[in-house]
Amino acid sequence: MARTDRPAPPPLRELDGLHGSLDDPVLRSIGFLNEVMSRYPDAISFAPGAPHPDLLTDVEPQAYVDRFLDHLVQERGLKPRDARRALYEYGPSRGLVNDIVAAALRRDHGIDVPDRALVITVGAQEAMLLTLRALFGSATDRLAVASPSFAGIIGAARLLDIEVIGVEETDDGLDLAALAAECAAARRAGGRIRACYVAPDFANPAGSRMPPGNRRRLLALAEREDFLVLEDNAYGFTAAPHDALPPLKAEDPGRRVVHIGTFAKVGFPGARVGYVVADQPVATSAGSVLLADELAAVKSVVTVNTSPLTQAVVGGMLLEHGGSLRELGRRKAELYRRNLRLLTDALDRHLDLGPADGIHVNRPEGGFFVLMRLPVRVDTALLETSAARYGVLWTPMAPFHLTEAGADQLRLSCSYLDPRQIETGVRRLADFLRNEVRA
Secondary structure: OOOOOOOOOOOOOOOOOOOHHHHOHHHHHHHHHHHHHHHOOOOEEOOOOOOOHHHHOOOOHHHHHHHHHHHHHHOOOOOHHHHHHHHHOOOOOOOOOHHHHHHHHHHHHOOOOOHHHEEEEOHHHHHHHHHHHHHOOOOOEEEEEEEOOOHHHHHHHHHOOOEEEEEEEEOOEEOHHHHHHHHHHHHHOOOEEEEEEEOOEOOOOOOOEOOHHHHHHHHHHHHHHOOEEEEEOOOHHHOOHHHOOOOHHHHOOOOOEEEEEEOOOOOOHHHOOEEEEOOOEEEEOOEEEEHHHHHHHHHOOOOOOOOHHHHHHHHHHHHHOOOOHHHHHHHHHHHHHHHHHHHHHHHHHHHOOOOOOOOEEOOOOOOOEEEEEOOOOOOHHHHHHHHHHHOEEOEEOHHHOOOHHHOOEEEEEOOOOOHHHHHHHHHHHHHHHHHHHOO
16 A cells, blocks of 8 residues: 655755756747737737648648658658658658758759758757757857847757847848948957848748848858858748749858758648758868758757658658649648738728827738837737737737847737638727727
8 A cells, every 4th residue: 555644855946057048038938928828718819920720621641641651662762661660760860851852942942952961850940959059169159130030049049058149120131231240340359250040031020021132142241251141931932923032042152051941831830840951061070071961960969850750741741742842832822921911901991000100010022920010118018908908919029139129019920810800800909009009
């Protein structure tokens, strides 16, 4: 018989000396938003930048796995038994679907690299973490990011004790003159800008887009100042067909660009499959290798490998769409362009903005997000008021900035909602602004 009269163990002393990044608001922001959404389940939420649930209803994982198994047998010459085993074992750290993804990038985006230049990752977030860990070997190396910037890259850098330098984001993308000035300032201080993170197409959260001329100037600056460009291409697929631009990596003869992608938006987020293209040569004691080889080595002690089963699902999805990223994302892109148009039209109709309002809304041409600047401080207390009294949620912009510049901004996401929800949500938002901000 088990004893029931044992004394309770003494309480554990509070842990001290934990990594300083754990107190960073960037790491807490996503958890806070999820907690607020759970407390106000009837509120219409413009907060999550998640794919629309209707686009996930026709995902058939088993059918895609079967399609990928056929590929292993017919294209790679595996026996059926060995093909199945490949999905049940750990698998190579570099990935299992590299050839399919590399062919799609070559076909759709003009990114022509060998299969071994790719590492298949646990989402784009791991791709960022692996790349930063491999590249930043000195305390004097600095990472430049757009400000505002995706919170995931800022959080990853802070976990790794990398100094992050913010460069203002304009309507045409990164302010290149400011970036050049930061490079000069880093040199004067005995350091260097080692890499610059950009999302050239409809960046999260600002929705800005780099025109072709600025893309060429960024690559020229990277060559001149000897830094790498970390290109995040999560939202490029939402461009209208007549308005698509090639990724930076497609215009990269000097191999200055490390290209990061994800299947969360064009496939489905639950797979947690992303990729990084890293064809830069690296000198090692054993000779010259690709940066991708080094990323795979780091990955082997971080996540070991990306799940072969989820890779098989994503690989099968691509194959079922002719091996084309563009075809895989076509229907999704049409829905997101519709939702973005509905959101901006509803804001125009219900907000009735005037020059004296102090409220400014941007007009992105793609992506998931719209930014709004208010004449008051946009903080968690204001969000609580919006959720509790008006039944509408949004994202405060402060965690996306390295300074106080975003303290008066909020982000609206259109991706997760239906047309009726967008209309109702904007009406509620207009009431909130009328009563709490304009008053």
